[in-house]
Amino acid sequence: MEFLEDASATYAWPTNFWVRANLVASASGVTLGPSGTSSDLTTDDDRRLLHLIRQDCDALIVGASSIRAEGWHLPPRGQTHVVSRGLGLPWDTCPDPSRVTEWKSLPDEDLAALVRRVVTHLATTDAKSVLCEGGRATVLALTHENLLDEICLTVRGASLSDASRALGGIMPDASSWTPISTKMADDATTIFSVWRCATGVHS
Numbered sequence: 001m002e003f004l005e006d007a008s009a010t011y012a013w014p015t016n017f018w019v020r021a022n023l024v025a026s027a028s029g030v031t032l033g034p035s036g037t038s039s040d041l042t043t044d045d046d047r048r049l050l051h052l053i054r055q056d057c058d059a060l061i062v063g064a065s066s067i068r069a070e071g072w073h074l075p076p077r078g079q080t081h082v083v084s085r086g087l088g089l090p091w092d093t094c095p096d097p098s099r100v101t102e103w104k105s106l107p108d109e110d111l112a113a114l115v116r117r118v119v120t121h122l123a124t125t126d127a128k129s130v131l132c133e134g135g136r137a138t139v140l141a142l143t144h145e146n147l148l149d150e151i152c153l154t155v156r157g158a159s160l161s162d163a164s165r166a167l168g169g170i171m172p173d174a175s176s177w178t179p180i181s182t183k184m185a186d187d188a189t190t191i192f193s194v195w196r197c198a199t200g201v202h203s
Helices: 044-054 064-070 111-122 136-144 161-170
Strands: 018-026 059-063 079-084 100-104 129-132 150-156 177-184 190-197
Touching (some): 018 044, 018 161, 044 150, 059 111, 064 079, 100 111, 111 136, 129 136, 136 161, 150 161, 161 190
Parallel strands (some): 018 129, 059 079, 079 100
């Protein structure tokens, strides 16, 4: 796909500390398919784009429920930080437990406070490029705490306007986000979009 061949500049990580989310959704903002995972919504191009985005991330944040539903997908380098509020993780299937840190919520700590604790820690380390791959609740928690700088959103839709509609179905205040890039795939059913925080509030 020509877009993916030219996507390196669009999806290049900034040199400052940056928190980015990557999601795939339907045009209505649904992020899970009939199987209860995002795999029903992904395409080959979307998976190639995900590889491009995550190959240079220093740290990955993901919810424990996503791990339990979709399995382990560790990035090429860096540490995976799993936010957990209850049930345990399937450590027996983890390909490299030494590259995983589990963050369990403290008593009376909600998900928003938990992700803030994780990001605050990462900001004190050498990590600069922080990627969150969901689930949706984890992404919304980052947004609630004004910790999310950018959203990379793949939408299964028929027109470029579906990207805005999908974002509106996911985010409680879509007006806080400005489109930086919106491209239709060659198959005319997939839209790749990048949204930046428009309020000036960053991590």
